[in-house]
Amino acid sequence: MEEKLHLLRQHFEEIVSLTDDEWNIVKSHFEFKSLKKHQFLIQVGQPVAFEYWIIKGLVKAYSIDEKGKEHILQFAMEDYWVSDHCAFQHQEPGTIFVDCLEDSEFFCLSLENREKICFEVPAVANFFRIKSNHGYINLQQRILSLLTMTAESRYEYLLNKLPKLIQRVPKKLIASYLGVSRETLSRFSS
Amino acid sequence: MEEKLHLLRQHFEEIVSLTDDEWNIVKSHFEFKSLKKHQFLIQVGQPVAFEYWIIKGLVKAYSIDEKGKEHILQFAMEDYWVSDHCAFQHQEPGTIFVDCLEDSEFFCLSLENREKICFEVPAVANFFRIKSNHGYINLQQRILSLLTMTAESRYEYLLNKLPKLIQRVPKKLIASYLGVSRETLSRFSS
DNA sequence: GATTTTTTGTGATGTATGTCAATTTTGAAA
DNA sequence: TTTCAAAATTGACATACATCACAAAAAATC
Numbered sequence A, B: 001m002e003e004k005l006h007l008l009r010q011h012f013e014e015i016v017s018l019t020d021d022e023w024n025i026v027k028s029h030f031e032f033k034s035l036k037k038h039q040f041l042i043q044v045g046q047p048v049a050f051e052y053w054i055i056k057g058l059v060k061a062y063s064i065d066e067k068g069k070e071h072i073l074q075f076a077m078e079d080y081w082v083s084d085h086c087a088f089q090h091q092e093p094g095t096i097f098v099d100c101l102e103d104s105e106f107f108c109l110s111l112e113n114r115e116k117i118c119f120e121v122p123a124v125a126n127f128f129r130i131k132s133n134h135g136y137i138n139l140q141q142r143i144l145s146l147l148t149m150t151a152e153s154r155y156e157y158l159l160n161k162l163p164k165l166i167q168r169v170p171k172k173l174i175a176s177y178l179g180v181s182r183e184t185l186s187r188f189s190s
Numbered sequence C: 001g002a003t004t005t006t007t008t009g010t011g012a013t014g015t016a017t018g019t020c021a022a023t024t025t026t027g028a029a030a
Numbered sequence D: 001t002t003t004c005a006a007a008a009t010t011g012a013c014a015t016a017c018a019t020c021a022c023a024a025a026a027a028a029t030c
Helices: A002-013 A020-027 A085-090 A111-120 A122-148 A151-161 A163-168 A171-178 A182-186 B002-013 B020-027 B085-090 B111-120 B122-148 B151-161 B163-168 B171-178 B182-186
Strands: A030-035 A040-042 A050-056 A058-064 A070-077 A097-100 A104-110 B031-035 B040-042 B050-056 B058-064 B070-077 B097-100 B104-110
Touching (some): A002 A030, A002 A104, A085 B122, A104 A111, A111 B122, A151 A171, B002 B050, B002 B104, B020 B111, B070 B163, B070 B171, B151 B182, B171 B182
Antiparallel strands (some): A030 A104, A050 A104, A058 A070
């Protein structure tokens, strides 16, 4: 476990510096969790007690529409954060599903604990501020890609941006992430 | 000007508390700017020196594709923040345009000053952290709406969510925000 | 290793939405 | 008030992509 916590510390220290004392405060506010492939991290209607940092593994966050079709909001793997941020932030029942595409391990942070360490250790507030800002920028780019690009060029773009991901994830899920039917994706060239 | 700064303070204090001393530090790091309708706040290829909090007015943030078509990333009005966050964060040339749909006034915050007040006044780091988080949640919902909803229901949804905006903005811009042609939007019922 | 399930590929067909063009309406400027 | 430019509407037609159906391939499970 010490090794895993060390990875988390590295993750923080990519953005901000922490003293050993600060780190000891921070790390004591996380819980460990491990799930097998196909198990759920978050479900619609259930409480969303945590934000999760992924130690290892791969998950998908998605919603299901009236017709039962799955729409993927995010893939998240090692070193990513994932949650139903909306439900988590407002402490409301989940609005999306998150489940494991591979056996996965997480460090879990409750809202209470997050606010606690953000106010006790200012560097942590800055860490999450900067992380959240990066996330915002990413989502803006995804929105632009949905507005400006054809399904095929979104696919090419993703192939370039996250080639490793494509290999770990069935194409029908990639299709669902891109907002295109799996049949159409299958007709694309590369 | 004191009145306008007071609005900004209120904006911060909706999320975090600030002592008078803290506020004096914070406010000294903002600059005032005023633009007329049709003037640019940010242009592609130009430096993006600031993030802007809108005191009054209305702007659109958009990119222009190879065919010269405009795609609206965001409308921003009173009490909103706007910038080319990506270019701003990395201090690179702008990748989008932001211009005024109405005469507008702004408080401007440089990257250097933002980082300064975030590290000098922890409450400010928390303010931006929480704001950024809210922004992230909003963008996630917009992505879901682009993935799951038809153009028509996205329009209805927007009518409900931001009725005031619709009245201040020509429909062809709404169309561009929704990712639909103005002709198609014009054929929708309500 | 055999069997079942999941994933992928491909054809035929339907549909939402885009594009082009012309007209009307609205609103801003003089 | 008149004039002019921008915005909105409407029709005809084009197209990217969805859907349905079925078959093949690959992967998971027993």
